[in-house]
Amino acid sequence: MHDGAPRDPVRSGTLMTGPIEDLRAAVAAAASEIGEASSAPTLERPRQAGHGDFSTNAAMLLAKSAGAPPRDIAERLAASLDVRLGDDLASYEVAGPGFLNLVLSDGWHRRAIAHALAPGFGGDGAQQLEKVNVEFVSANPTGPLHVGHARNGAYGDALARLLEFHGQDVTREFYVNDYGSQVVRFAESLRARARGEAVPEGGYKGDYVAEVAEQIPGAAELELDELGRRGVAVMLERSKESLLAFGVDFDIWFSEATLHPDGVAHGFDRLGEMGETYRAEGALWVKTSEHGDDKDRVIERSNGEHTYFASDIAYHVNKRERGFDRLIDVWGADHHGYVQRVKAMFEALGGDRDKLELIIMQFVHLVERGERAQMSKRSGEFVSLDELVAEIGVDAARWFLLARSHDTTIDLDLDLAREQSAENPVYYVQYAHARIESVKRKAGPDANRTTDGAGDLHPSERALIQKLLTFPAEVQEATDRRAPHRIAAYALELAQSFTAFYRDCQIVGSDQQAFRLALSDAAQAVLARALDLLGVSAPQEM
RNA sequence: GCCCCGGUAGCUCAGCUGGAUAGAGCAGCGGACUUCUAAUCCGCAGGUCGCAGGUUCGAGUCCUGCCCGGGGCGCCA
Secondary structure (H helix, E strand, O other): OOOOOOOOOOOOOOOOOOOOHHHHHHHHHHHHOOOOOOOOOOOOOOOOOOOOOOEEOOOHHHHHHHOOOHHHHHHHHHHHHHHHHHHEEEEEEEOOEEEEEEEEOOOHHHHHHHHHHHHOOOHHHHOOEEEEEEEEEEOOOOOOEEEEHHHHHHHHHHHHHHHHHHHOOOEEEEEEEOOOHHHHHHHHHHHHHHHOOOOOOOOOOOOOOHHHOOOOOOOOOOOOOHHHHHHHHHHHHHHOOOOOOOOOOOOEEEEEHHHHOHHHHHHHHHHHHHOEEEOOOOOOEHHHHHHHOHHHEEEEOOOOEEHHHHHHHHHHHHHHHOOOEEEEEEEEEEHHHHHHHHHHHHHHHOOOOEEEEEEEEEEEEEEOOEEEEEOOOOOOOOHHHHHHHHHHHHHHHHHHHHHHOOOOOOOEOHHHHHHHHHHHHHHHHHHHHHHHHHHHOOOOOOOOOOOOOOOOOOOHHHHHHHHHHHHHHHHHHHHHHHOHHHHHHHHHHHHHHHHHHHHHHOOOOOOHHHHHHHHHHHHHHHHHHHHHHOOOOOOOOO
Protein backbone atom coordinates (compact mmCIF):
# COMPACT_ATOMS: atom_id res chain seq x y z
CA MET A 1 0.00 0.00 0.00
CA HIS A 2 3.01 2.26 0.22
CA ASP A 3 3.98 1.86 -3.41
CA GLY A 4 3.63 4.73 -5.83
CA ALA A 5 3.72 8.38 -4.98
CA PRO A 6 6.42 9.56 -2.61
CA ARG A 7 5.27 11.09 0.62
CA ASP A 8 6.52 13.86 2.79
CA PRO A 9 9.24 12.75 5.18
CA VAL A 10 7.55 14.59 8.02
CA ARG A 11 3.84 14.28 8.50
CA SER A 12 1.63 17.31 8.62
CA GLY A 13 -0.69 15.42 10.89
CA THR A 14 -3.67 15.93 8.62
CA LEU A 15 -3.64 12.30 7.55
CA MET A 16 -4.16 11.27 11.11
CA THR A 17 -6.95 13.53 12.17
CA GLY A 18 -10.12 11.68 12.91
CA PRO A 19 -13.12 12.11 15.15
CA ILE A 20 -11.20 11.22 18.30
CA GLU A 21 -8.28 13.49 17.48
CA ASP A 22 -10.74 16.33 16.84
CA LEU A 23 -12.39 15.65 20.16
CA ARG A 24 -9.05 15.56 21.90
CA ALA A 25 -8.10 18.85 20.29
CA ALA A 26 -11.35 20.43 21.46
CA VAL A 27 -10.70 19.29 25.03
CA ALA A 28 -7.14 20.61 24.87
CA ALA A 29 -8.31 23.95 23.51
CA ALA A 30 -10.98 24.28 26.17
CA ALA A 31 -8.46 23.36 28.83
CA SER A 32 -5.91 25.91 27.67
CA GLU A 33 -8.53 28.66 28.17
CA ILE A 34 -8.67 27.79 31.83
CA GLY A 35 -5.10 27.15 32.79
CA GLU A 36 -1.97 25.09 32.54
CA ALA A 37 -2.38 21.33 32.80
CA SER A 38 0.41 19.45 34.54
CA SER A 39 0.29 16.84 31.79
CA ALA A 40 -1.74 16.20 28.65
CA PRO A 41 -5.37 15.49 29.57
CA THR A 42 -6.58 11.97 28.94
CA LEU A 43 -9.45 11.19 26.62
CA GLU A 44 -10.47 7.62 27.12
CA ARG A 45 -13.37 5.27 26.75
CA PRO A 46 -14.40 4.54 30.34
CA ARG A 47 -14.59 0.88 31.13
CA GLN A 48 -17.58 1.54 33.30
CA ALA A 49 -20.91 1.85 31.49
CA GLY A 50 -22.71 5.03 32.48
CA HIS A 51 -19.56 7.11 32.45
CA GLY A 52 -20.24 8.47 29.01
CA ASP A 53 -18.75 7.64 25.62
CA PHE A 54 -15.53 9.41 26.46
CA SER A 55 -14.08 10.78 29.64
CA THR A 56 -11.38 13.29 30.45
CA ASN A 57 -9.41 14.05 33.60
CA ALA A 58 -8.52 17.56 32.37
CA ALA A 59 -10.23 19.36 35.23
CA MET A 60 -8.19 17.55 37.87
CA LEU A 61 -4.99 18.38 36.07
CA LEU A 62 -5.97 22.05 35.86
CA ALA A 63 -7.06 22.41 39.46
CA LYS A 64 -3.70 23.49 40.80
CA SER A 65 -2.90 26.19 38.25
CA ALA A 66 -6.48 27.46 38.08
CA GLY A 67 -6.84 27.50 41.85
CA ALA A 68 -10.35 26.12 41.81
CA PRO A 69 -12.02 22.83 42.76
CA PRO A 70 -11.82 20.23 39.97
CA ARG A 71 -15.58 19.85 39.72
CA ASP A 72 -16.05 23.58 39.16
CA ILE A 73 -13.41 23.52 36.46
CA ALA A 74 -15.11 20.53 34.85
CA GLU A 75 -18.29 22.60 34.58
CA ARG A 76 -16.40 25.41 32.85
CA LEU A 77 -14.77 22.93 30.52
CA ALA A 78 -18.15 21.47 29.69
CA ALA A 79 -19.59 24.86 28.88
CA SER A 80 -16.71 25.57 26.53
CA LEU A 81 -17.00 22.16 24.88
CA ASP A 82 -20.73 22.62 24.47
CA VAL A 83 -19.99 25.63 22.26
CA ARG A 84 -17.07 24.03 20.43
CA LEU A 85 -18.80 20.77 19.64
CA GLY A 86 -22.32 22.05 19.02
CA ASP A 87 -24.79 19.31 18.19
CA ASP A 88 -22.08 16.65 18.36
CA LEU A 89 -22.14 16.82 22.13
CA ALA A 90 -25.37 15.18 23.21
CA SER A 91 -24.83 15.53 26.94
CA TYR A 92 -22.21 15.67 29.62
CA GLU A 93 -21.79 14.94 33.29
CA VAL A 94 -19.31 15.96 35.95
CA ALA A 95 -18.57 12.93 38.05
CA GLY A 96 -16.43 11.63 40.85
CA PRO A 97 -13.46 13.76 41.88
CA GLY A 98 -13.74 15.86 38.71
CA PHE A 99 -14.04 13.66 35.67
CA LEU A 100 -15.92 15.11 32.75
CA ASN A 101 -17.93 12.44 30.96
CA LEU A 102 -19.06 13.20 27.43
CA VAL A 103 -21.84 11.63 25.44
CA LEU A 104 -21.52 12.15 21.70
CA SER A 105 -24.48 12.38 19.36
CA ASP A 106 -25.63 9.71 16.95
CA GLY A 107 -24.69 12.06 14.12
CA TRP A 108 -21.11 12.20 15.34
CA HIS A 109 -21.02 8.40 15.44
CA ARG A 110 -22.49 8.02 11.95
CA ARG A 111 -19.99 10.42 10.44
CA ALA A 112 -17.19 8.57 12.19
CA ILE A 113 -17.85 5.42 10.19
CA ALA A 114 -16.81 7.12 6.98
CA HIS A 115 -13.49 7.84 8.62
CA ALA A 116 -13.05 4.20 9.63
CA LEU A 117 -13.88 3.09 6.10
CA ALA A 118 -11.08 5.12 4.52
CA PRO A 119 -8.34 3.01 2.95
CA GLY A 120 -5.35 2.61 5.23
CA PHE A 121 -7.38 3.54 8.31
CA GLY A 122 -5.07 3.31 11.31
CA GLY A 123 -1.90 3.24 9.25
CA ASP A 124 0.73 5.77 8.29
CA GLY A 125 0.91 7.19 11.78
CA ALA A 126 4.68 7.49 11.84
CA GLN A 127 5.91 10.99 12.58
CA GLN A 128 9.25 10.36 10.99
CA LEU A 129 9.83 8.01 8.07
CA GLU A 130 12.67 5.66 8.75
CA LYS A 131 14.52 2.83 7.11
CA VAL A 132 14.38 0.14 9.76
CA ASN A 133 16.25 -3.13 9.98
CA VAL A 134 14.57 -5.75 12.14
CA GLU A 135 16.85 -8.66 12.86
CA PHE A 136 15.20 -11.65 14.46
CA VAL A 137 15.25 -15.43 14.93
CA SER A 138 18.96 -15.60 13.96
CA ALA A 139 19.09 -19.16 15.26
CA ASN A 140 22.31 -21.12 14.98
CA PRO A 141 22.13 -23.12 11.76
CA THR A 142 23.16 -26.27 13.57
CA GLY A 143 19.71 -27.57 14.39
CA PRO A 144 15.99 -27.29 13.72
CA LEU A 145 14.03 -24.26 14.86
CA HIS A 146 12.17 -24.83 18.12
CA VAL A 147 9.20 -23.05 19.67
CA GLY A 148 11.45 -20.38 21.14
CA HIS A 149 12.46 -19.44 17.62
CA ALA A 150 8.81 -19.61 16.65
CA ARG A 151 8.04 -17.02 19.29
CA ASN A 152 10.91 -14.85 18.19
CA GLY A 153 9.84 -15.25 14.56
CA ALA A 154 6.18 -14.48 15.19
CA TYR A 155 7.12 -11.44 17.26
CA GLY A 156 9.75 -10.05 14.89
CA ASP A 157 7.49 -10.52 11.90
CA ALA A 158 4.48 -8.93 13.62
CA LEU A 159 6.64 -6.01 14.72
CA ALA A 160 7.86 -5.63 11.14
CA ARG A 161 4.27 -5.69 9.90
CA LEU A 162 3.31 -3.03 12.44
CA LEU A 163 6.19 -0.79 11.45
CA GLU A 164 5.34 -1.18 7.77
CA PHE A 165 1.69 -0.38 8.37
CA HIS A 166 2.84 2.57 10.43
CA GLY A 167 4.65 3.82 7.34
CA GLN A 168 8.24 2.68 7.83
CA ASP A 169 10.51 1.04 5.29
CA VAL A 170 11.32 -2.30 6.91
CA THR A 171 13.94 -4.94 6.16
CA ARG A 172 13.58 -8.34 7.83
CA GLU A 173 16.95 -9.89 8.44
CA PHE A 174 18.20 -13.24 9.74
CA TYR A 175 21.78 -13.32 10.99
CA VAL A 176 23.29 -16.70 10.21
CA ASN A 177 25.92 -17.78 12.73
CA ASP A 178 27.76 -19.92 10.24
CA TYR A 179 31.21 -19.24 11.67
CA GLY A 180 33.05 -20.39 14.71
CA SER A 181 33.40 -23.35 16.95
CA GLN A 182 29.77 -24.48 16.97
CA VAL A 183 29.99 -25.13 13.24
CA VAL A 184 33.04 -27.31 13.87
CA ARG A 185 31.19 -29.20 16.58
CA PHE A 186 28.26 -29.63 14.23
CA ALA A 187 30.57 -30.99 11.52
CA GLU A 188 32.12 -33.42 13.98
CA SER A 189 28.66 -34.59 14.98
CA LEU A 190 27.68 -35.05 11.34
CA ARG A 191 30.79 -37.06 10.63
CA ALA A 192 30.31 -39.25 13.66
CA ARG A 193 26.75 -39.99 12.57
CA ALA A 194 27.83 -40.66 9.00
CA ARG A 195 30.41 -43.12 10.27
CA GLY A 196 28.02 -44.71 12.70
CA GLU A 197 30.11 -43.57 15.63
CA ALA A 198 29.03 -41.98 18.90
CA VAL A 199 28.60 -38.21 18.82
CA PRO A 200 31.57 -36.63 20.64
CA GLU A 201 31.20 -34.91 24.00
CA GLY A 202 29.63 -31.48 23.57
CA GLY A 203 28.32 -32.42 20.13
CA TYR A 204 24.80 -32.31 18.73
CA LYS A 205 22.88 -35.41 19.68
CA GLY A 206 19.49 -34.93 18.04
CA ASP A 207 18.22 -37.46 15.50
CA TYR A 208 18.08 -34.72 12.88
CA VAL A 209 21.89 -34.84 12.75
CA ALA A 210 21.74 -38.29 11.19
CA GLU A 211 19.10 -37.12 8.71
CA VAL A 212 21.26 -34.20 7.66
CA ALA A 213 24.30 -36.43 7.34
CA GLU A 214 22.37 -38.71 5.00
CA GLN A 215 21.62 -35.79 2.72
CA ILE A 216 25.31 -35.06 2.26
CA PRO A 217 27.00 -37.52 -0.11
CA GLY A 218 30.28 -38.81 1.24
CA ALA A 219 29.76 -37.12 4.60
CA ALA A 220 31.93 -39.68 6.34
CA GLU A 221 34.99 -38.71 4.32
CA LEU A 222 34.57 -34.97 3.77
CA GLU A 223 36.92 -32.39 5.27
CA LEU A 224 35.39 -30.90 8.42
CA ASP A 225 35.27 -27.42 6.88
CA GLU A 226 33.40 -28.62 3.86
CA LEU A 227 31.14 -30.87 5.91
CA GLY A 228 30.28 -27.94 8.18
CA ARG A 229 29.41 -25.74 5.21
CA ARG A 230 27.23 -28.44 3.67
CA GLY A 231 25.53 -29.18 6.95
CA VAL A 232 24.77 -25.52 7.58
CA ALA A 233 23.39 -25.18 4.06
CA VAL A 234 21.01 -28.07 4.63
CA MET A 235 19.85 -26.71 7.99
CA LEU A 236 19.40 -23.25 6.54
CA GLU A 237 17.24 -24.57 3.75
CA ARG A 238 15.09 -26.38 6.30
CA SER A 239 14.80 -23.26 8.43
CA LYS A 240 13.71 -21.19 5.45
CA GLU A 241 11.00 -23.67 4.63
CA SER A 242 9.79 -23.87 8.23
CA LEU A 243 9.65 -20.10 8.56
CA LEU A 244 7.91 -19.60 5.24
CA ALA A 245 5.30 -22.15 6.26
CA PHE A 246 4.93 -20.13 9.46
CA GLY A 247 4.37 -16.96 7.45
CA VAL A 248 7.77 -15.42 8.07
CA ASP A 249 9.66 -14.31 4.99
CA PHE A 250 13.08 -12.73 5.44
CA ASP A 251 14.48 -10.18 3.01
CA ILE A 252 18.07 -10.90 3.93
CA TRP A 253 19.92 -13.93 5.25
CA PHE A 254 23.16 -12.43 6.45
CA SER A 255 26.11 -14.80 6.77
CA GLU A 256 28.45 -14.20 9.69
CA ALA A 257 31.20 -15.99 7.75
CA THR A 258 31.20 -13.24 5.12
CA LEU A 259 32.36 -10.79 7.79
CA HIS A 260 35.66 -12.66 8.04
CA PRO A 261 38.26 -11.46 7.69
CA ASP A 262 37.60 -8.11 5.93
CA GLY A 263 34.52 -7.00 7.79
CA VAL A 264 36.07 -7.66 11.16
CA ALA A 265 39.24 -5.83 10.19
CA HIS A 266 37.12 -2.93 8.99
CA GLY A 267 35.23 -2.86 12.27
CA PHE A 268 38.46 -2.85 14.24
CA ASP A 269 39.74 0.00 12.09
CA ARG A 270 36.65 2.04 12.78
CA LEU A 271 37.03 1.53 16.52
CA GLY A 272 40.72 2.29 16.28
CA GLU A 273 40.05 5.54 14.44
CA MET A 274 37.66 6.53 17.19
CA GLY A 275 40.39 5.81 19.75
CA GLU A 276 38.23 3.13 21.33
CA THR A 277 40.68 0.21 21.42
CA TYR A 278 43.86 -0.65 23.27
CA ARG A 279 46.19 -3.60 23.81
CA ALA A 280 46.67 -5.17 27.21
CA GLU A 281 47.74 -8.58 28.44
CA GLY A 282 48.39 -9.60 24.87
CA ALA A 283 44.79 -9.03 23.81
CA LEU A 284 42.95 -6.25 21.95
CA TRP A 285 40.24 -4.56 23.98
CA VAL A 286 37.43 -2.16 23.23
CA LYS A 287 36.57 0.57 25.74
CA THR A 288 32.94 -0.34 26.26
CA SER A 289 33.13 0.65 29.93
CA GLU A 290 33.32 4.26 28.80
CA HIS A 291 29.87 3.83 27.26
CA GLY A 292 27.97 2.20 30.07
CA ASP A 293 29.27 -1.37 30.07
CA ASP A 294 30.52 -3.02 33.27
CA LYS A 295 33.96 -3.65 31.86
CA ASP A 296 35.97 -3.45 28.69
CA ARG A 297 35.70 -6.38 26.30
CA VAL A 298 38.25 -8.44 24.45
CA ILE A 299 37.80 -8.53 20.70
CA GLU A 300 41.04 -10.26 19.76
CA ARG A 301 42.37 -12.90 22.11
CA SER A 302 46.00 -13.16 23.10
CA ASN A 303 46.24 -16.20 20.81
CA GLY A 304 45.28 -13.98 17.86
CA GLU A 305 41.76 -15.34 17.41
CA HIS A 306 38.76 -13.07 17.33
CA THR A 307 36.01 -13.30 19.90
CA TYR A 308 32.36 -13.55 18.99
CA PHE A 309 32.05 -9.91 19.92
CA ALA A 310 34.34 -9.11 16.98
CA SER A 311 31.69 -10.48 14.63
CA ASP A 312 29.04 -8.44 16.39
CA ILE A 313 31.07 -5.30 15.87
CA ALA A 314 31.60 -6.04 12.19
CA TYR A 315 27.93 -6.86 11.76
CA HIS A 316 26.69 -3.66 13.35
CA VAL A 317 29.17 -1.60 11.36
CA ASN A 318 27.90 -3.33 8.26
CA LYS A 319 24.29 -2.59 9.13
CA ARG A 320 25.04 1.05 9.75
CA GLU A 321 26.85 1.34 6.46
CA ARG A 322 23.85 -0.09 4.66
CA GLY A 323 22.04 3.11 5.54
CA PHE A 324 19.45 2.10 8.09
CA ASP A 325 18.05 4.82 10.32
CA ARG A 326 17.16 2.36 13.04
CA LEU A 327 18.33 -1.10 14.00
CA ILE A 328 16.15 -3.45 16.01
CA ASP A 329 17.62 -6.72 17.25
CA VAL A 330 15.24 -9.25 18.76
CA TRP A 331 17.12 -11.54 21.12
CA GLY A 332 16.34 -14.40 23.46
CA ALA A 333 16.43 -13.85 27.21
CA ASP A 334 19.75 -15.67 27.45
CA HIS A 335 21.35 -12.72 25.63
CA HIS A 336 20.21 -9.94 27.90
CA GLY A 337 23.66 -9.79 29.44
CA TYR A 338 24.97 -8.55 26.10
CA VAL A 339 22.66 -5.58 25.82
CA GLN A 340 24.92 -3.14 27.62
CA ARG A 341 28.09 -4.14 25.82
CA VAL A 342 26.50 -4.04 22.38
CA LYS A 343 24.92 -0.67 23.05
CA ALA A 344 28.28 0.54 24.35
CA MET A 345 30.05 -0.81 21.29
CA PHE A 346 27.52 0.84 19.01
CA GLU A 347 28.09 4.16 20.70
CA ALA A 348 31.86 3.68 20.56
CA LEU A 349 31.46 3.30 16.81
CA GLY A 350 29.84 6.73 16.73
CA GLY A 351 26.27 5.49 16.62
CA ASP A 352 23.32 6.96 18.50
CA ARG A 353 22.43 4.45 21.17
CA ASP A 354 18.74 5.27 20.83
CA LYS A 355 18.83 4.15 17.20
CA LEU A 356 19.79 0.63 18.23
CA GLU A 357 17.02 -1.22 20.02
CA LEU A 358 17.75 -4.54 21.65
CA ILE A 359 14.53 -6.33 22.45
CA ILE A 360 14.70 -9.28 24.81
CA MET A 361 12.20 -12.08 24.29
CA GLN A 362 11.47 -14.17 27.35
CA PHE A 363 11.59 -17.93 26.94
CA VAL A 364 9.06 -20.50 26.00
CA HIS A 365 9.23 -23.16 28.67
CA LEU A 366 8.26 -26.64 27.79
CA VAL A 367 5.88 -28.25 30.23
CA GLU A 368 5.10 -31.94 30.23
CA ARG A 369 2.52 -33.24 32.68
CA GLY A 370 3.17 -30.34 35.00
CA GLU A 371 6.94 -30.70 34.85
CA ARG A 372 9.20 -28.14 33.30
CA ALA A 373 11.44 -29.61 30.65
CA GLN A 374 14.58 -27.92 29.43
CA MET A 375 14.84 -27.22 25.74
CA SER A 376 18.29 -27.79 24.42
CA LYS A 377 19.45 -28.23 20.89
CA ARG A 378 22.44 -30.30 21.78
CA SER A 379 20.50 -32.77 23.88
CA GLY A 380 17.87 -32.97 21.16
CA GLU A 381 15.06 -32.21 23.62
CA PHE A 382 12.67 -29.65 22.21
CA VAL A 383 9.42 -29.01 20.44
CA SER A 384 10.18 -27.86 16.95
CA LEU A 385 8.49 -25.06 15.06
CA ASP A 386 7.34 -27.62 12.50
CA GLU A 387 5.86 -29.78 15.21
CA LEU A 388 3.94 -26.87 16.72
CA VAL A 389 2.53 -25.90 13.33
CA ALA A 390 1.63 -29.51 12.54
CA GLU A 391 -0.17 -29.88 15.86
CA ILE A 392 -2.20 -26.69 16.09
CA GLY A 393 -1.75 -24.88 12.79
CA VAL A 394 -0.14 -21.57 11.86
CA ASP A 395 -2.98 -19.30 12.94
CA ALA A 396 -3.45 -20.83 16.39
CA ALA A 397 0.32 -21.02 16.90
CA ARG A 398 0.93 -17.42 15.95
CA TRP A 399 -1.94 -16.23 18.10
CA PHE A 400 -0.78 -18.31 21.05
CA LEU A 401 2.70 -16.81 20.80
CA LEU A 402 1.65 -13.26 19.98
CA ALA A 403 -1.16 -12.78 22.45
CA ARG A 404 1.29 -12.41 25.31
CA SER A 405 3.73 -9.65 26.03
CA HIS A 406 7.27 -10.41 24.89
CA ASP A 407 8.62 -10.00 28.38
CA THR A 408 6.49 -12.70 29.91
CA THR A 409 7.74 -16.27 29.89
CA ILE A 410 5.36 -18.66 28.20
CA ASP A 411 4.66 -22.13 29.48
CA LEU A 412 3.89 -24.45 26.61
CA ASP A 413 2.24 -27.75 27.36
CA LEU A 414 1.90 -29.29 23.95
CA ASP A 415 -0.79 -31.72 25.06
CA LEU A 416 -2.76 -28.87 26.54
CA ALA A 417 -2.14 -26.66 23.52
CA ARG A 418 -3.41 -29.40 21.26
CA GLU A 419 -6.48 -29.91 23.41
CA GLN A 420 -7.20 -26.22 23.69
CA SER A 421 -6.41 -25.20 20.17
CA ALA A 422 -10.06 -25.59 19.28
CA GLU A 423 -10.76 -22.99 21.99
CA ASN A 424 -8.07 -20.61 20.80
CA PRO A 425 -9.53 -17.09 20.74
CA VAL A 426 -8.07 -16.65 17.26
CA TYR A 427 -11.01 -18.63 15.90
CA TYR A 428 -13.45 -16.28 17.58
CA VAL A 429 -11.88 -13.34 15.79
CA GLN A 430 -11.74 -15.17 12.48
CA TYR A 431 -15.32 -16.27 12.96
CA ALA A 432 -16.48 -12.68 13.33
CA HIS A 433 -14.70 -11.84 10.10
CA ALA A 434 -16.22 -14.81 8.26
CA ARG A 435 -19.63 -14.04 9.70
CA ILE A 436 -19.55 -10.53 8.25
CA GLU A 437 -18.69 -12.03 4.89
CA SER A 438 -21.69 -14.28 5.24
CA VAL A 439 -23.95 -11.32 6.03
CA LYS A 440 -22.67 -9.49 2.97
CA ARG A 441 -23.29 -12.55 0.85
CA LYS A 442 -26.84 -12.68 2.14
CA ALA A 443 -27.37 -9.00 1.34
CA GLY A 444 -26.18 -9.56 -2.20
CA PRO A 445 -23.48 -7.98 -4.33
CA ASP A 446 -25.54 -4.90 -5.21
CA ALA A 447 -26.68 -3.95 -1.72
CA ASN A 448 -26.35 -0.26 -0.99
CA ARG A 449 -24.21 1.25 1.73
CA THR A 450 -24.65 4.53 3.55
CA THR A 451 -23.33 6.18 6.65
CA ASP A 452 -26.36 8.48 6.74
CA GLY A 453 -29.48 7.45 8.50
CA ALA A 454 -32.30 8.40 10.75
CA GLY A 455 -33.44 7.06 14.07
CA ASP A 456 -31.55 6.34 17.22
CA LEU A 457 -28.44 4.22 17.15
CA HIS A 458 -28.52 1.08 19.23
CA PRO A 459 -26.04 1.08 22.13
CA SER A 460 -24.26 -1.86 20.48
CA GLU A 461 -23.86 0.18 17.32
CA ARG A 462 -22.39 3.07 19.26
CA ALA A 463 -20.04 0.76 21.13
CA LEU A 464 -18.86 -0.88 17.92
CA ILE A 465 -18.21 2.47 16.27
CA GLN A 466 -16.26 3.67 19.28
CA LYS A 467 -14.21 0.49 19.27
CA LEU A 468 -13.40 0.96 15.59
CA LEU A 469 -12.31 4.53 16.20
CA THR A 470 -9.69 3.50 18.73
CA PHE A 471 -7.86 1.35 16.19
CA PRO A 472 -5.36 4.03 15.08
CA ALA A 473 -4.42 4.74 18.68
CA GLU A 474 -4.00 1.02 19.31
CA VAL A 475 -1.70 0.71 16.31
CA GLN A 476 0.26 3.71 17.49
CA GLU A 477 0.57 2.30 20.98
CA ALA A 478 1.46 -1.20 19.82
CA THR A 479 4.10 0.19 17.49
CA ASP A 480 5.62 2.68 19.89
CA ARG A 481 5.90 0.10 22.62
CA ARG A 482 6.97 -2.70 20.29
CA ALA A 483 4.01 -4.61 21.64
CA PRO A 484 2.11 -6.56 18.98
CA HIS A 485 0.21 -8.43 21.70
CA ARG A 486 -1.91 -5.32 22.05
CA ILE A 487 -3.22 -5.86 18.57
CA ALA A 488 -4.31 -9.37 19.53
CA ALA A 489 -6.14 -8.01 22.55
CA TYR A 490 -7.74 -5.32 20.42
CA ALA A 491 -8.80 -7.78 17.74
CA LEU A 492 -10.55 -9.91 20.33
CA GLU A 493 -12.36 -6.92 21.77
CA LEU A 494 -13.41 -5.72 18.35
CA ALA A 495 -14.73 -9.18 17.50
CA GLN A 496 -16.72 -9.10 20.73
CA SER A 497 -18.11 -5.66 19.88
CA PHE A 498 -19.15 -6.81 16.45
CA THR A 499 -20.72 -9.98 17.78
CA ALA A 500 -22.77 -7.96 20.28
CA PHE A 501 -23.92 -5.69 17.45
CA TYR A 502 -24.79 -8.72 15.35
CA ARG A 503 -26.76 -10.16 18.24
CA ASP A 504 -28.70 -6.98 18.93
CA CYS A 505 -29.22 -5.53 15.46
CA GLN A 506 -30.73 -7.25 12.46
CA ILE A 507 -28.70 -6.20 9.44
CA VAL A 508 -30.09 -7.75 6.27
CA GLY A 509 -33.70 -6.91 5.73
CA SER A 510 -33.90 -4.20 8.38
CA ASP A 511 -34.76 -0.60 7.52
CA GLN A 512 -31.20 0.22 8.60
CA GLN A 513 -29.67 -2.30 6.20
CA ALA A 514 -27.55 0.11 4.17
CA PHE A 515 -26.19 1.78 7.27
CA ARG A 516 -25.50 -1.44 9.09
CA LEU A 517 -23.77 -2.90 6.05
CA ALA A 518 -21.47 0.11 5.99
CA LEU A 519 -20.74 -0.42 9.65
CA SER A 520 -20.12 -4.13 9.01
CA ASP A 521 -17.77 -3.28 6.16
CA ALA A 522 -15.73 -1.10 8.46
CA ALA A 523 -15.62 -3.76 11.16
CA GLN A 524 -14.58 -6.40 8.69
CA ALA A 525 -11.82 -4.26 7.22
CA VAL A 526 -10.37 -3.48 10.63
CA LEU A 527 -10.61 -7.11 11.74
CA ALA A 528 -8.81 -8.19 8.58
CA ARG A 529 -6.15 -5.55 9.14
CA ALA A 530 -5.61 -6.52 12.75
CA LEU A 531 -5.29 -10.18 11.85
CA ASP A 532 -2.90 -9.33 9.04
CA LEU A 533 -0.71 -7.37 11.44
CA LEU A 534 -0.38 -10.58 13.42
CA GLY A 535 0.22 -12.68 10.31
CA VAL A 536 -3.03 -14.54 10.90
CA SER A 537 -5.40 -15.33 8.04
CA ALA A 538 -8.85 -13.74 7.73
CA PRO A 539 -11.11 -16.43 6.24
CA GLN A 540 -14.20 -15.64 4.17
CA GLU A 541 -16.01 -18.60 5.66
CA MET A 542 -15.50 -21.13 8.39
C1' G B 1 27.12 -11.07 45.23
C1' C B 2 25.47 -7.99 40.90
C1' C B 3 22.10 -7.34 36.50
C1' C B 4 17.43 -8.37 33.44
C1' C B 5 12.14 -10.35 33.18
C1' G B 6 8.03 -12.07 35.72
C1' G B 7 4.52 -12.73 40.45
C1' U B 8 -3.07 -9.99 39.09
C1' A B 9 -9.56 -15.19 39.41
C1' G B 10 -8.75 -22.63 39.64
C1' C B 11 -5.43 -22.19 34.71
C1' U B 12 -3.22 -18.87 30.75
C1' C B 13 -2.71 -13.82 30.59
C1' A B 14 -4.38 -8.27 29.64
C1' G B 15 -4.46 -3.81 32.32
C1' C B 16 -4.18 2.02 27.40
C1' U B 17 3.20 4.65 31.20
C1' G B 18 -1.20 7.54 38.04
C1' G B 19 -7.75 7.58 37.40
C1' A B 20 -13.87 6.12 38.97
C1' U B 21 -16.68 -0.39 41.38
C1' A B 22 -9.28 -4.47 38.66
C1' G B 23 -10.71 -7.19 33.14
C1' A B 24 -10.56 -11.17 29.09
C1' G B 25 -10.05 -16.20 27.39
C1' C B 26 -10.22 -21.14 29.15
C1' A B 27 -12.02 -24.37 33.01
C1' G B 28 -16.79 -24.69 36.50
C1' C B 29 -22.28 -24.13 37.27
C1' G B 30 -27.23 -22.77 35.03
C1' G B 31 -29.80 -21.36 30.56
C1' A B 32 -30.62 -20.22 24.82
C1' C B 33 -30.55 -23.21 18.23
C1' U B 34 -38.16 -22.89 13.12
C1' U B 35 -33.22 -16.58 13.03
C1' C B 36 -28.00 -12.57 8.74
C1' U B 37 -22.94 -18.85 10.52
C1' A B 38 -24.27 -22.15 17.76
C1' A B 39 -16.42 -22.07 16.09
C1' U B 40 -22.16 -18.30 18.90
C1' C B 41 -25.01 -15.88 22.82
C1' C B 42 -27.07 -14.79 28.02
C1' G B 43 -26.57 -15.41 33.33
C1' C B 44 -23.91 -17.09 37.93
C1' A B 45 -19.62 -17.96 40.68
C1' G B 46 -14.58 -16.82 41.21
C1' G B 47 -9.42 -11.46 43.77
C1' U B 48 -5.38 -9.59 50.88
C1' C B 49 -3.13 -7.40 42.36
C1' G B 50 3.81 -11.81 46.14
C1' C B 51 4.84 -9.12 51.26
C1' A B 52 5.93 -4.45 53.98
C1' G B 53 6.64 0.61 53.95
C1' G B 54 6.63 5.39 51.11
C1' U B 55 5.14 9.40 47.38
C1' U B 56 -0.54 12.19 46.61
C1' C B 57 -6.69 14.27 45.73
C1' G B 58 -6.03 9.13 43.79
C1' A B 59 -1.25 3.30 43.32
C1' G B 60 -2.08 -3.24 40.11
C1' U B 61 0.68 1.00 37.75
C1' C B 62 5.81 5.32 40.52
C1' C B 63 10.03 4.87 44.79
C1' U B 64 12.64 1.73 48.70
C1' G B 65 13.39 -2.99 51.11
C1' C B 66 12.35 -8.13 51.32
C1' C B 67 10.24 -13.15 49.44
C1' C B 68 9.42 -16.62 45.26
C1' G B 69 10.11 -18.34 39.92
C1' G B 70 12.95 -17.81 35.24
C1' G B 71 17.36 -16.03 32.78
C1' G B 72 22.25 -13.86 32.68
C1' C B 73 27.02 -12.27 34.61
C1' G B 74 34.00 -15.88 29.86
C1' C B 75 40.22 -13.92 26.20
C1' C B 76 32.71 -19.61 24.71
C1' A B 77 29.52 -19.00 20.32
